[in-house]
Amino acid sequence: xxxxxxxxxxxxxxxxxxxxxxxxxxxxxxxxxxxxxxxxxxxxxxxxxxxxxxxxxxxxxxxxxxxxxxxxxxxxxxxxxxxxxxxxxxxxxxxxxxxxxxxxxxxxxxxxxxxxxxxxxxxxxxxxxxxxxxxxxxxxxxxxxxxxxxxxxxxxxxxxxxxxxxxxxxxxxxxxxxxxxxxxxxxxx
Amino acid sequence: xxxxxxxxxxxxxxxxxxxxxxxxxxxxxxxxxxxxxxxxxxxxxxxxxxxxxxxxxxxxxxxxxxxxxxxxxxxxxxxxxxxxxxxxxxxxxxxxxxxxxxxxxxxxxxxxxxxxxxxxxxxxxxxxxxxxxxxxxxxxxxxxxxxxxxxxxxxxxxxxxxxxxxxxxxxxxxxxxxxxxxxxxxxxxxxxxxxxxxxxxxxxxxxxxxxxxxxxxxxxxxxxxxxxxxxxxxxxxxxxxxxxxxxxxxxxxxxxxxxxxxxxxxxxxxxxxxxxxxxxxxxxxxxxxxxxxxxxxxxxxxxxxxxxxxxxxxxxxxxxxxxxxxxxxxxxxxxxxxxxxxxxxxxxxxxxxxxxxxxxxxxxxxxxxxxxxxxxxxxxxxxxxxxxxxxxxxxxxxxxxxxxxxxxxxxxxxxxxxxxxxxxxxxxxxxxxxxxxxxxxxxxxx
Numbered sequence: 001x002x003x004x005x006x007x008x009x010x011x012x013x014x015x016x017x018x019x020x021x022x023x024x025x026x027x028x029x030x031x032x033x034x035x036x037x038x039x040x041x042x043x044x045x046x047x048x049x050x051x052x053x054x055x056x057x058x059x060x061x062x063x064x065x066x067x068x069x070x071x072x073x074x075x076x077x078x079x080x081x082x083x084x085x086x087x088x089x090x091x092x093x094x095x096x097x098x099x100x101x102x103x104x105x106x107x108x109x110x111x112x113x114x115x116x117x118x119x120x121x122x123x124x125x126x127x128x129x130x131x132x133x134x135x136x137x138x139x140x141x142x143x144x145x146x147x148x149x150x151x152x153x154x155x156x157x158x159x160x161x162x163x164x165x166x167x168x169x170x171x172x173x174x175x176x177x178x179x180x181x182x183x184x185x186x187x188x189x
Numbered sequence: 190x191x192x193x194x195x196x197x198x199x200x201x202x203x204x205x206x207x208x209x210x211x212x213x214x215x216x217x218x219x220x221x222x223x224x225x226x227x228x229x230x231x232x233x234x235x236x237x238x239x240x241x242x243x244x245x246x247x248x249x250x251x252x253x254x255x256x257x258x259x260x261x262x263x264x265x266x267x268x269x270x271x272x273x274x275x276x277x278x279x280x281x282x283x284x285x286x287x288x289x290x291x292x293x294x295x296x297x298x299x300x301x302x303x304x305x306x307x308x309x310x311x312x313x314x315x316x317x318x319x320x321x322x323x324x325x326x327x328x329x330x331x332x333x334x335x336x337x338x339x340x341x342x343x344x345x346x347x348x349x350x351x352x353x354x355x356x357x358x359x360x361x362x363x364x365x366x367x368x369x370x371x372x373x374x375x376x377x378x379x380x381x382x383x384x385x386x387x388x389x390x391x392x393x394x395x396x397x398x399x400x401x402x403x404x405x406x407x408x409x410x411x412x413x414x415x416x417x418x419x420x421x422x423x424x425x426x427x428x429x430x431x432x433x434x435x436x437x438x439x440x441x442x443x444x445x446x447x448x449x450x451x452x453x454x455x456x457x458x459x460x461x462x463x464x465x466x467x468x469x470x471x472x473x474x475x476x477x478x479x480x481x482x483x484x485x486x487x488x489x490x491x492x493x494x495x496x497x498x499x500x501x502x503x504x505x506x507x508x509x510x511x512x513x514x515x516x517x518x519x520x521x522x523x524x525x526x527x528x529x530x531x532x533x534x535x536x537x538x539x540x541x542x543x544x545x546x547x548x549x550x551x552x553x554x555x556x557x558x559x560x561x562x563x564x565x566x567x568x569x570x571x572x573x574x575x576x577x578x579x580x581x582x583x584x585x586x587x588x589x590x591x592x593x594x595x596x597x598x599x600x601x602x603x604x605x606x607x608x609x610x611x612x613x614x615x616x617x618x619x620x621x622x623x624x625x626x627x628x629x630x631x632x633x634x635x
Binding site: 034038071095148 | 309350355372374390522531542544
């Protein structure tokens with residue numbers, strides 16, 4: 001018997017959004033909705049996609065679980081391990097490096113206590129992740145948090161302003177199909 | 190001041206709404222094309238305009254359109270490549286977030302020309318906030334009758350959707366993009382068949398960059414011949430240049446093709462010179478994949494001519510002394526920049542982004558990154574320098590998609606123009622490994 005106790009479920013609002021997205025592709029090409037649905041899943045379930053969540057995505061799309069796993073592991077935006085409340089994605093590519101991304105990363109590691117590629121900070125607030133070019137090179141250095149770009153983080157003041165804003169976010173910002181944002185997940189690394 | 194064909198109204202309050210966009214002449218090309226022109230006439234105007242693909246390859250857009258197979262009763266697709274990921278390039282993000290209706294208008298007019306009834310904008314996943322802006326604008330366009338059934342009473346139907354990626358540079362390659370749009374890993378396809386014959390869902394498909402599509406409305410409105418009057422030779426029209434790195438005024442500039450590079454870098458109308466009063470050392474003119482050039486060669490060709498912002502002038506001298514216009518991602522580096530470190534950074538990027546299908550790229554990018562890492566960190570050998578060139582050569586031309594070349598060219602060019610700096614990293618390994626250490630011709634560290 002399959003246990004239903006821990007099986008994740010999409011909220012009604014997310015289900016409606018998924019139904020809308022699936023209509024964008026030919027009926028027999030429902031798999032096309034893979035990436036948009038994975039994005040919704042990550043936003044719904046605490047900023048990462050567990051194997052159970054990926055199985056749910058497979059079920060919703062009518063594909064085999066392996067078809068989801070091979071996609072989620074290919075694209076860098078999907079977190080396959082639990083993360084802190086806020087994932088700071090720091091651009092490390094050339095143009096950002098020229099404008100101080102290495103220094104920014106070191107600074108963020110110092111003040112949050114988290115390490116790039118490591119677990120979240122002890123307070124569970126921040127996960128640090130280095131990413132490749134975010135296409136905002138003229139406003140370097142840059143950090144992306146969920147759907148927001150924080151740009152020109154070349155002064156301690158700019159970094160502080162970003163961290164203060166994030167610390168004050170009880171809920172993540174609402175997505176277009178939601179009335180309210182969801183509570184931020186509690187990190188459990 | 191050059192003409193601004195795309196961005197003239199970019200800073201107008203509310204230009205992201207259909208109402209304000211209409212007030213500034215928006216959607217005229219849809220009315221003109223659907224009411225007074227046949228699809229082939231639209232294609233003809235784009236051919237006459239000389240518009241070349243703005244994503245980086247510079248292939249004539251009208252010609253690409255004319256390759257589209259049109260078997261009876263088979264749907265065909267237009268897919269907009271908004272997967273802007275080439276380091277140094279950030280023009281499409283700006284264009285889409287500020288002028289969403291310009292891209293939508295271009296998509297409608299272009300889809301009509303190609304006979305597509307369903308079109309997609311594939312936008313990189315990191316830009317989900319721009320996807321929201323586009324979806325809002327698309328809803329407005331549906332409500333105003335510019336999308337959906339029987340657009341403006343013309344009998345033409347079009348549905349337009351935005352599709353997010355998931356974070357993968359390789360999806361900017363058009364067949365990887367199509368795989369990704371089908372819900373798979375972004376592995377580039379073997380060609381032929383080309384997308385024009387078998388693209389999305391194995392149907393005939395055209396894939397065009399955001400900026401190329403955004404140029405279609407002005408071409409339809411003013412005519413291809415008018416558009417072709419701007420620019421120099423086969424570099425017609427305007428181009429968005431995204432300027433970054435050590436410039437006083439980094440940002441996005443719409444230039445008329447033909448502008449001298451020197452004016453672009455130093456004039457206050459554009460980048461305003463190099464920051465902190467420093468000297469320019471090198472430029473990567475068209476996104477990280479194109480060969481880096483030292484100051485002397487980016488300002489003037491080897492023959493001493495002024496280098497111009499055109500496809501032809503930037504590639505004058507081939508890869509020996511020239512480079513490429515590419516995507517218009519213009520990265521300027523001041524005199525304190527370590528070329529070895531920068532090359533290592535780019536190599537790390539390509540290694541990270543290689544999809545892994547082809548051994549020369551999968552293994553070669555990792556190998557180059559490793560060798561560059563040891564050179565930069567003081568553990569390199571003199572032979573490593575030629576080893577880099579050799580690995581780069583063995584990747585080039587031996588892969589399914591151009592990521593191989595994109596990874597090889599920057600390394601080969603850095604060694605070509607800055608070999609002394611690589612050698613210095615071996616002969617002065619300890620000093621070179623210090624944070625911030627930079628080779629200077631007179632041997633003094635910064």
